[in-house]
Amino acid sequence: MAQKPGIPKGTRDFSPSEVAKRQYIISAIKHHFETFGFQPIETPTFENSSTLMGKYGEEGDRLIFKILNSGDFLANTDVTLLENKDSNKIASQISEKALRYDLTVPFARYVVQHQNDIVFPFKRYQIQPVWRADKPQKSRYREFYQCDADVVGSKSLWQEVEFVQLYDNVFTSLGLNGVTIKINNRKILSGIAEVIGAKDKLIDFTVALDKLDKIGEDGVKKEMLEKGLSEDAIQKVQPLFNFTGTINEKLHKLNTLLASSEEGLKGVEELRFICDNVTAVGLGESVLDLDVTLARGLNYYTGAIFEVSAPAGVKIGSIGGGGRYDDLTGIFGLKNMSGVGISFGLDRIYDVIEELKLFPETVTEATKVLFINFGDNESLYAVKAIKKLRESGIKSELYPDAAKIGKQFQHADKREIPFAVLTGAEEIANNTFTLKDLKSGEQALVNLDELKQKLQ
């Protein structure tokens, strides 16, 4: 009953070297999360559907993977709905659990559920996979990891300062020099909309402005007109289309542009606080920039908005993003909990590091030494030595079968194992080992201590 094996579209197997590279990135992110005082939590792979449905918009509901109830799931369904093949309504009758769609909603649910055990402000990180029934395409998967850090329960702008530092620390430690950490503020976008008399068109306005990179000034203006913004309003935002200069120059321009909007000026003030302090503390290899076109998930964010773009020359979307949302847990009944957080895009970071050839060679180094198998007596001698090497953390193996020597060396070669050890009658008699460097071909007769030293 052989089947041609495969995996569902949009999912991936990860080979040993891929796992090692992913772990290298995740370890860097975890390390910095922890030095910043974030603590890990984990939530279940599936949540009650009621926890997830309705939290990500109509499109989101459609993309949530639903789990079929176990047992006789049709028993209590409505026959008329079945006959009408009403998939939508039947779905909620035969499925009460769904796969995690992001880490933010489960985090909000966690905070509310465990609010009595949590010390606020609560700094948590979470690195777990999420699932979306999206159309799979290049760099878009149905199963992928999210790496999130959030603080809930504090409105302090020092959090925003720290998140910029955190991005910088992670990317600098990964060798990704020249990453741009873009920052904006929802209040600035609201202020602009207010100033140009298009407060009711905030979403249309920002969605259009967000496309400046892609469709250019004319394209954005055309879209704004189509969405009902007036010529006059568009004229007023003209400075935004060529919004260059240092952060201070940009803040100055915004101050002028937003002079009549209280909310807008508040946004400028917040941005100034964040940027001034980030500059005063200093960044590593990343660059901070103010990008007034940055809108991401506008409905969600209420203050700072972050997005990170890869070093110049690497064509890829954002490798991180986040922001502040003033009512994280309200959907679950806990009001007035301000949250702010950022996310790292593991898959894209992986692609960028791969493209720039920045993975250290040691990342994928697995077994260090293969002991050649000459038969059971020799193997016992080998296994005793291997035990000592492993105690010193040296990854060591015995070739399991007394196969032809050539085959065993070939195995070491294919697996890129750098050293082999030979233990024949003579070595055993003298309590020594012949260590062979498989790259140079050099051989040396050594005792156990020397062997350990050479391999460490």
Added chain:
Amino acid sequence: MAQKPGIPKGTRDFSPSEVAKRQYIISAIKHHFETFGFQPIETPTFENSSTLMGKYGEEGDRLIFKILNSGDFLANTDVTLLENKDSNKIASQISEKALRYDLTVPFARYVVQHQNDIVFPFKRYQIQPVWRADKPQKSRYREFYQCDADVVGSKSLWQEVEFVQLYDNVFTSLGLNGVTIKINNRKILSGIAEVIGAKDKLIDFTVALDKLDKIGEDGVKKEMLEKGLSEDAIQKVQPLFNFTGTINEKLHKLNTLLASSEEGLKGVEELRFICDNVTAVGLGESVLDLDVTLARGLNYYTGAIFEVSAPAGVKIGSIGGGGRYDDLTGIFGLKNMSGVGISFGLDRIYDVIEELKLFPETVTEATKVLFINFGDNESLYAVKAIKKLRESGIKSELYPDAAKIGKQFQHADKREIPFAVLTGAEEIANNTFTLKDLKSGEQALVNLDELKQKLQ
């Protein structure tokens, strides 16, 4: 629209200290997997249903979580089946993916799918969650981790020797002294059945024998009679009911008992090789024992069978198990691939370590030092110092708001942060820091280098 938040039964949230403790165990397991030359792979959370269904028996099929197809999933279903509410048949029409049920079948699928990229013998480990729609009960969850190491493509018994060592290394490093690694061999069970003339009743015989611990000699005999074993046959296995002594003594008894069974004697020979070599190489704090009643997953294993029990006094089921299976990948069309592997029961190991109070105190140590927030100017000074501490790997935080000092100290206390730093006007003027040990209450005025040293 507040909802009372909760999670599906049989699933768990993990708090920061729980994640830390779980990671402590997983890190130990990973470390030893890797020193033994095992390499990590990861497979998708959901597989095509055809990959999983029919691989775990009828009961297994029932316990597999199925994922509802996206979109209009009822469109192409059979109306008659719908009208008859035939859940079973409809399930396969509206669900083509299912959650991973164990790590072995996905591993077999992986090996076959990637056979051209794999160097055999292939030593892989995999630490990922699996899901079963089991009735939740104490220590049995619907979502739980499996930690598996397997070798595929070699029949060498040195693998079995190494797996015993691997168990010992992991449990010894976790401080779990006195773990018993029980070993048996399918061929011995077959041999016994053959010798007593009950070859056709092998399963009934071993299932009964496996219960010796629980229902005692009389209970086992009663069950054997009920299953149709003869009085005569039961008389022949009498030695097994009081099967004590050293491993060598047990092997000697088995040699006599199985003298007329070729297969049985082969099993004795295999066990002798494994036990002799394990003894010659030496174990840490674990004990190896031969347990002829050990049967676990008999249909599956063809050679060695392993099971690990917790130190005496801890009442819990097995904390690990495994064995050899001669045809791992045949179900996916790749014949003659012998596999052997072991698994660690993360949840039970966690419970045992908790019960014996063996988690090191440092495991749950999160943030080391909290900088008290005296306002924005002082905070900038603090954040600059925090940056330096973090570069040295010291987990450091600024309290985000300039709240009352008492509240800030209370926060440190609740979070069990051991140190606080105060930075007032005087400290800033002198480029110093007041470091307070929150346990002893001692204070010291230090410079940045001293601060780093004291916290490291």
